[in-house]
Amino acid sequence: MALVEIENLTYWYPRGERPALRDVNLKVEKGEFVLLTGPTGCGKTTLMRLLNGLVPHFHGGCLRGKARVCDMDVVSSGPRPLSARVGMVFQDPEDQLVSTTVEKEVRFGLENAGLPSPVIAKRVEEMLAGMGLSRLRRSFLPELSGGEAQKVILASILALHPEILVLDEPTSQLDPLSAEELLTLVRRIHEETGTTVIMSEHRLERCFHYASRVIHLERGSVLFDGTPEEAARWWGGREGAFLPPVARVFARAGWKEIPLTVNQARLLLAALEPGPPESCGRPHAEEALSGEGASVEARDLWYVYPAGPEALRGIDLRVEDKGHLVIMGENGAGKSTLLRCLLGLLLPTRGKVSLLGWKPNRERLPELASRLAYCPQNPNTYFLSSTVRGELLRTLRLRGYRGADAEALIEGQLRSFGLEGVSERNPRDLSSGEKEKLVLASSLLPPTPELLVLDEPTRGMDYRSKEEVLEILRMHGEGGSTVLAVTHDVEFAANLAERVALMGDGRIILEGPTRNVLSDSLFFAPQVNRLLNDFCPGIIREGEAVSILKTLRERAEGRKERGAETCS
Amino acid sequence: MLPVYRDKDTIIHALHPLAAILLLASLLAAVLLLENPLYLAVAGAGLAALVFLAEVSREVRPFLRLGLFLAFLVLIVNPLVNHRGDHVLVYGPRLPVLGRLDVTLEALVYGAVSGFRLMLVVLAFGLAGTALNPDHLLEVLSRISFRSSLSAALAVRLYPSLVLEAREMRDVQAVRGERLHGGGRWERARAQFPFWLALFQGSLDRAANIAESMTARGFGNGKVTRIRRAFRPRDAIFSFLALGTMAVAVISSIGKSDYRYFPALSNPLRGTMIWVPAVMAGSFSILVIVGRCWKRWPWWRSRI
Numbered sequence: 103m104a105l106v107e108i109e110n111l112t113y114w115y116p117r118g119e120r121p122a123l124r125d126v127n128l129k130v131e132k133g134e135f136v137l138l139t140g141p142t143g144c145g146k147t148t149l150m151r152l153l154n155g156l157v158p159h160f161h162g163g164c165l166r167g168k169a170r171v172c173d174m175d176v177v178s179s180g181p182r183p184l185s186a187r188v189g190m191v192f193q194d195p196e197d198q199l200v201s202t203t204v205e206k207e208v209r210f211g212l213e214n215a216g217l218p219s220p221v222i223a224k225r226v227e228e229m230l231a232g233m234g235l236s237r238l239r240r241s242f243l244p245e246l247s248g249g250e251a252q253k254v255i256l257a258s259i260l261a262l263h264p265e266i267l268v269l270d271e272p273t274s275q276l277d278p279l280s281a282e283e284l285l286t287l288v289r290r291i292h293e294e295t296g297t298t299v300i301m302s303e304h305r306l307e308r309c310f311h312y313a314s315r316v317i318h319l320e321r322g323s324v325l326f327d328g329t330p331e332e333a334a335r336w337w338g339g340r341e342g343a344f345l346p347p348v349a350r351v352f353a354r355a356g357w358k359e360i361p362l363t364v365n366q367a368r369l370l371l372a373a374l375e376p377g378p379p380e381s382c383g384r385p386h387a388e389e390a391l392s393g394e395g396a397s398v399e400a401r402d403l404w405y406v407y408p409a410g411p412e413a414l415r416g417i418d419l420r421v422e423d424k425g426h427l428v429i430m431g432e433n434g435a436g437k438s439t440l441l442r443c444l445l446g447l448l449l450p451t452r453g454k455v456s457l458l459g460w461k462p463n464r465e466r467l468p469e470l471a472s473r474l475a476y477c478p479q480n481p482n483t484y485f486l487s488s489t490v491r492g493e494l495l496r497t498l499r500l501r502g503y504r505g506a507d508a509e510a511l512i513e514g515q516l517r518s519f520g521l522e523g524v525s526e527r528n529p530r531d532l533s534s535g536e537k538e539k540l541v542l543a544s545s546l547l548p549p550t551p552e553l554l555v556l557d558e559p560t561r562g563m564d565y566r567s568k569e570e571v572l573e574i575l576r577m578h579g580e581g582g583s584t585v586l587a588v589t590h591d592v593e594f595a596a597n598l599a600e601r602v603a604l605m606g607d608g609r610i611i612l613e614g615p616t617r618n619v620l621s622d623s624l625f626f627a628p629q630v631n632r633l634l635n636d637f638c639p640g641i642i643r644e645g646e647a648v649s650i651l652k653t654l655r656e657r658a659e660g661r662k663e664r665g666a667e668t669c670s
Numbered sequence: 671m672l673p674v675y676r677d678k679d680t681i682i683h684a685l686h687p688l689a690a691i692l693l694l695a696s697l698l699a700a701v702l703l704l705e706n707p708l709y710l711a712v713a714g715a716g717l718a719a720l721v722f723l724a725e726v727s728r729e730v731r732p733f734l735r736l737g738l739f740l741a742f743l744v745l746i747v748n749p750l751v752n753h754r755g756d757h758v759l760v761y762g763p764r765l766p767v768l769g770r771l772d773v774t775l776e777a778l779v780y781g782a783v784s785g786f787r788l789m790l791v792v793l794a795f796g797l798a799g800t801a802l803n804p805d806h807l808l809e810v811l812s813r814i815s816f817r818s819s820l821s822a823a824l825a826v827r828l829y830p831s832l833v834l835e836a837r838e839m840r841d842v843q844a845v846r847g848e849r850l851h852g853g854g855r856w857e858r859a860r861a862q863f864p865f866w867l868a869l870f871q872g873s874l875d876r877a878a879n880i881a882e883s884m885t886a887r888g889f890g891n892g893k894v895t896r897i898r899r900a901f902r903p904r905d906a907i908f909s910f911l912a913l914g915t916m917a918v919a920v921i922s923s924i925g926k927s928d929y930r931y932f933p934a935l936s937n938p939l940r941g942t943m944i945w946v947p948a949v950m951a952g953s954f955s956i957l958v959i960v961g962r963c964w965k966r967w968p969w970w971r972s973r974i
Contacts (some may be wrong), residue, residue, distance in 0.1 A: 160885050185888035192886075197879035200887075204825050206805040213895045214888040222895060240677035242801075244830040258887065447841045464844055471847025482872055483839040483848070486864040500847040530875060555845075625938065 103173065105266060105298055106130035106153060111167030112322075113148060113157060122148040122447065124322040128169070130300065131266075135292050137313035137330075138302040139344040141564050144532035145322040148301040150268045153300065155181035155190040173263055186215050189259035190268040193562065194275050196249035204246075205239040207639040208258045215262060229257040233287065247433065249280025253287070258473070260291065263270045267291065268585040273308075274534070274562035277433045278590050278625075285309050289641060307629055311362040323578040334360035342566050347593060347629040351644050355651035364632050371633075374658050382499055396420045396456070397553045397584040398444055403453035405439050413439040415608040419451070423552075426585040428616070430626060431605030437588045438479075440605070441557060444586075458553055472501045477657030479558040481537035485529040490521055490540055493529050493552035497544045511548060519574065535567025542574055554578065556587040560594050572597050596628045596642040617642055674830055675804055681904060684726035689905035694722070694798050696912035696919070700950060701790045703923035706718040706940040707783045712947040715798065716915075718955035723961040724801035733796025734812040740792065741785030748781025749773045755934045757837050759769070780931040809897060816894070853923055898915065904974040907960055911953040922946045 108128040112121050121476055124143050130136055138146045151157040172187040192198050203503055208229050211547060212222045230236045233253055245252065259267065263517045269288065273281035283307050285403040288310040293298045301578040303309050310316070318332040320328040326336050335341035339354045348367050351443055352360045361367035412585055413436045421427045429437050442448040446462025467474075469597045474584055478484055486492040494515055498508040516522045519539050524532060529540055545554060554575075560568050575598055579585060593603055596616060603613040604626065606621075618639045620627050627635070630647035636648050641647050677683060688704075697720070700713040721727055753769070757778025762771030775889070804826045812819035831920060843865065850861050884890075922943050930936045963970045 119683065154886055156882060158885060160882055180887065181885050182891050185886060185891065190883075190886045192879070192883060194879070196831055197876055198883040199827060200880060201823060203677075204806045209897070210889075211887040213897075214891050216891065216895055219895060219897060222897075242674055242676055244674070244834075245676075262888075264849055275746060380956045385873045442841070445841075445845055447844070448971065467844045468847045468849050471845070476842065476845040478842045480835075480838065481836065482875075486848075486868045488841070497846065563684060 104129040104210070105132050105172060106300075107168070107170045108152070111152070111165070111169055113152070113163060113165045113413060114613055115161060115163045116454075118163065122180070123236040123323050125153070126322075126324055128317070128324065128327070129258060130266075132298055133296045134298055135289075135312065135314045136184045136298075136300045137306075137309060138300065138319065139306065139316060139333075140302075140319035141566050142535050145318040146319055148322075149268050149319070150190065150270050150300065150302065152176060153183045153184075153266065153268055155179065155189050156190075160300060178547055184238075186262055187210070187266060189264035191252070191255050191259055191270065191272045193271045195248055195255055196275075198255050199243045199251060201240070202243055204235055204241050204243065204254050206245060207254050208235075208261055211258050211262045226262045229261045233260075241364040247280065252276060252280070252284055256284070256287065260297075264297065266298045266616045269299070270379075271562065273301050273303065273305060278305075279432060281305060290553065293482045294669055296337045304562070306344065306565075308529075310346045310349070311366075330362055331360070334362060342569070343563060345668045346643060348633055351630055351633075351647040351651055354644075355655055356650045357651065357655055361537075365630060367633050369407075371654070372396060374654060377599065395423050395459075397423050397425075397458055398586055399454075399456040400440075403440070403443060403455060404451045405436075405443055405448060406451045410427060411608075414443065414450075415607075415609055417610055419444075419603060419610060419613070421553075421584055421586050424579075424582050424584055425601065426579055426599040427587075427601045427603060428599035429586070429588045429603045430590065430595060431591070431611075435605040436608040437605055439608075441555065441588055443587075445474075445555065472549050473552045474555070475551040475553070477538070477545055477554045477559055479561060481534075481541045482530055482598060484541050484544070487528050488528055490529055490532070491516070492527045493540060493543055494547060497547050501547065501549065505546075515543045515547055520570075533567075534562040535564065535570065538563065538567070538571055539574070542571065546574075550578075550581055550583060553584045553586065556589070558587065558588060558589055558591075559651060560591045568594060592620060592626060593628045593644075597644075675727070675800055676936055677803070678725055678801075679965075680801070681908075681964040682720065682801045682902070683803065684964075685802070685899050685908060686899055686905035687810045689908045690798075690802045690807065692912040692916075693804070694794065696915040697794045697797075698791065699916045699919040700932070701787055701794065703919040704743045704946070705927040706943075706946075707779075707786075709922070709947045709950070710783060710790070712950050712954075714786065716950060716957075717790055718791055719954050719958045721793070721797055721801075723958055724797060726797065726800045729800040730793060730796040731733060733792050733799075734789075737789030737792035737796075741782075741789040742783035744780045744788055745778075746878050748784060749777040752777040752780065756933045760848055767899070776931050776933070783931075784967060802926050806899070809899075813896070824877075824880065829906070831876070833872060834870070835872060839865065839869060863877065889916075902974060904960065905967070906966065907956065911957055915953045918946050918949045926940055 106128065108126050109650060111123055111126045114121050126149065138147055138149065149156055151161065152169055153171050153641040155176050157163070158177065161651060164174060165177060171184060174183060199207055200210055203456060205226060208226050209222055212225055222609050230239055233256065237255060237256055238250060239287065239482060243254070246254065247350065261402055277282065288299060288301065289312055291297055299509055301309065303623050310330050313330055316326070316328065316330050318333065326333060328336065328439055334345055334349045334353060337345055337353055339356060343353060345353065346362060349360050349362050350362055352367065361370050381417060390476050398415050398421040400419045402413055404412070405414040406412045417440060431437050432544065439448065443450050446457060446464055449463070460466065460470065468517060469526055485493055487496050494512045503511060519542065521543060523538065524536060529537065532540065554668060572594065575585060587598065599616050601614065602616045602619040604611045620642050621631055621635060621640050630644055631642050634641045634647055634650060638650055641650065697717055701710070704710050704713060720971045721730055749959050750771065751773060755774030757774045757775035759775055759778065762773060762775040787876065808819040808823045809824065840850065847863065850865055851858065928936060964974065
């Protein structure tokens with residue numbers, strides 16, 4: 103008997119214009135590792151909420167069809183009996199933690215289940231030790247890092263010994279290292295305990311290959327259901343494929359066999375006749391702009407938190423006018439502190455900062471508002487209006503536009519950012535991609551800012567939304583603005599910037615052309631670079647990799663054809 | 671750094687929640703019920719000793735600053751509204767309704783003592799907030815009212831998130847060009863209204879998400895298991911001394927106080943209840959000795 107059985111299920115949220123799930127038929131067997139893919143708003147979260155009865159019991163709405171989970175009818179049983187058998191981890195750890203300390207949080211579900219005290223004590227110890235949380239057991243939860251908090255949530259769910267573990271984009275709010283750690287943990291749990299795992303995730307390069315099954319949804323319907331290898335073949339070379347970058351480039355280059363990991367891809371290239379070329383030559387590093395002036399400049403910048411660590415230690419950084427610079431580095435490297443000092447939100451302990459020719463400070467920031475735009479990591483902190491249109495109008499008013507002029511500009515911006523359909527919706531109700539697009543649309547309203555500062559612009563975004571944001575930024579860059587971004591997303595940095603600065607321990611470790619900085623690295627290199635760096639060093643963008651792989655394929659096919667002719 | 675609870679290796683942090691509540695109650699009773707400034711000074715010294723014992727002197731600094739500000743406010747305002755007392759320091763003008771605004775020595779001292787009292791109350795809550803495990807305290811409260819304790823736990827949990835979100839929003843809006851602090855009171859209120867509304871909306875969204883997460887983890891399924899914590903000898907010692915201090919404070923407040931501020935100040939050293947500060951000082955000294963020994967001697971720690 104399947105653990106999950108869904109038949110002809112259609113579901114509408116209250117006041118939903120279209121069904122969130124449409125004619126879904128699905129069976130999941132015990133021990134499977136199912137990866138749900140699809141663009142934001144395709145119904146992944148709704149499907150997962152259905153598995154533990156939150157849909158329709160918590161959210162309301164209208165449901166048609168049948169859903170049985172762990173031999174229980176979801177509609178008639180509801181979330182209470184299902185809570186002990188289906189554990190669910192949501193996106194943002196901040197929205198799940200209930201208690202104040204780690205130990206209490208792990209106990210929360212067990213106490214709710216009414217288990218005897220000795221059993222609770224045993225399971226809490228087991229989880230804290232097993233998940234490496236023992237040293238944090240009395241830590242205050244709001245002070246944990248995102249990765250640690252998400253691990254605590256996972257521990258509190260696993261303590262209930264669920265039959266199905268449901269994870270809804272569990273790494274979307276985490277930095278790459280914490281994300282990697284969490285996904286490795288999930289994989290270990292699946293392998294060692296045989297727990298059925300159903301997960302949705304945007305960082306496909308980290309989990310696609312170890313899923314036993316991939317289900318792709320679009321507009322509430324299941325479009326594909328099969329193994330990861332079948333999924334890669336199904337996507338083929340289509341645009342917007344939900345595949346890891348390495349698989350995507352092989353598919354786009356027209357290869358029949360599509361690898362899922364860098365290692366598989368390297369083996370495939372090694373088996374080529376007559377083998378990969380000795381060298382493709384190194385692409386030239388893009389000419390870095392060396393304009394007369396710098397939009398942002400920091401000289402010997404130090405910042406020491408009161409009674410805290412030295413967050414910045416002698417930073418020298420220059421962002422040329424009209425240049426695109428990305429700052430990368432692990433959590434705690436000092437990226438956010440640097441950004442706050444550059445914007446004048448923190449007063450440096452020592453050193454000099456120049457922002458658009460000004461010495462920045464908080465009081466004078468409104469005077470720079472029409473020349474400077476800042477897109478924060480959490481888009482919700484940007485929104486002060488109750489509609490998308492209102493948000494744009496607010497920015498225009500701050501920039502001195504009123505009346506018909508403002509209306510015309512809003513219409514134009516809504517159109518060019520593809521936000522017409524959501525113009526009357528509350529910004530907080532939009533998807534992550536739409537929120538980021540709205541912040542960008544608002545920031546880039548006329549007069550176009552001279553400097554655009556972005557803090558983790560792709561956090562929680564699916565592949566397609568990322569592409570759209572990149573396209574917007576490229577267009578904006580062509581308009582001649584300077585872009586300064588902080589990101590963990592290596593692929594995004596490779597496609598956006600001409601210069602990259604790597605930070606570590608409060609210092610700039612390396613700063614230079616993107617191609618140089620992002621090559622020859624294990625963790626700060628895009629997947630395509632790790633794949634091709636041995637014989638085509640300096641390849642960092644998918645487009646470049648696709649053309650090389652196309653050439654290799656054609657060469658191999660040509661050789662095969664010539665061989666066949668010789669034989670005949 | 672937010673002034674919140676952080677686990678530390680001190681006897682105060684290790685107390686049973688009931689003993690911790692009794693300790694807090696005894697401090698509040700002493701501070702609120704005692705009139706004699708000398709006794710109040712002893713209570714203040716006791717509170718300072720507990721802060722030292724809990725190793726939270728840095729964490730309670732914001733509370734101390736707030737307390738000092740409030741104390742200063744009371745010190746300034748009290749002599750202006752209270753004109754009782756025999757020793758006039760400054761003869762003020764005569765105003766309609768209010769009468770003559772004389773500043774007396776007695777009103778000034780009374781204001782200073784009231785301000786000091788207020789500061790100690792704030793500091794006592796600062797000690798409770800930074801050194802007493804909120805989960806453990808709320809476990810005790812949950813036996814009285816489960817829902818209230820859960821609401822309190824969520825409030826404690828979400829307060830730092832709310833403060834951080836407010837800070838982040840303020841920064842983002844400053845770069846965007848919003849002037850949240852300029853202009854007159856009306857302009858400021860108008861500018862800040864959307865900010866507070868957005869913060870409130872964010873809190874509601876978070877509350878809904880947490881409710882969903884709690885439902886997914888079986889909240890409201892029925893009978894909840896309650897954890898019983900061991901009541902150790904150290905808890906008994908602290909509870910006994912806390913109850914003693916509380917009893918002394920209550921007894922000294924019943925009947926006629928031996929200290930008067932008006933019409934003239936009494937001598938704080940001449941009273942019928944000079945044993946009150948002696949008992950309190952003794953209690954606090956024992957607490958400090960027990961706490962220091964607990965920290966220094968593993969054997970003693972294992973015994974109590």
